[in-house]
Amino acid sequence: MAVQRFEDLLVWQKSQDLAVNIYKTFRDTKDFSFRDQIRRAAISISNNIAEGFERNSNADFSRFLYIALSSNSEVRSMLYLSKKLGFTDKDDASELIDRTNEISKMLHGLIKSIKTNY
Template structure:
């Protein structure tokens, strides 16, 4: 079954959930630079899925998937830092890190499923 719209992509759904969780977790943070960066990086994950999907090109979609994979790693890195800075407890951050790992795994699978089509369609 071919995906008809980006909203049907599981990684996009999970990225939206992650963004909501990050916003809620850091909403009262007074370190506005940190808060802004982690929120922007998190939003970038689902936005790049949407933008890449609607380019209607597998090659461009994969390009955007690689970009969002980097954003996912950025969020994970900032989450580790947030524990060291005592912005969040290690228990809370573990759940968020698990979410980023799950999204990354789905994205890697999506890239692997699309990439072979590029060689057969050219």
């Protein structure tokens, strides 16, 4: 059975959870530009999955999934930086990095499955 709603995609659910965790982790960060950038990037992941899903073609959906993948990579890069800057505990950052790696694998898998259908 084909997925009917983007809300049913596990990768969308996990990216929403990641965004919530990013918001909580960096809520007290005084570097407002860093905090805002990592939040925007985290939000962009699930939003691009949703927006692409609602497009009328697999090619468009795939394009938006690549954008989500790029945003996910941006979050991961900023998490490495957050460790170096002391904005996060190393264990917390490592857990979030692991989540971005999981989302990346899921996005790659979804892109591959879509490309075989167009």
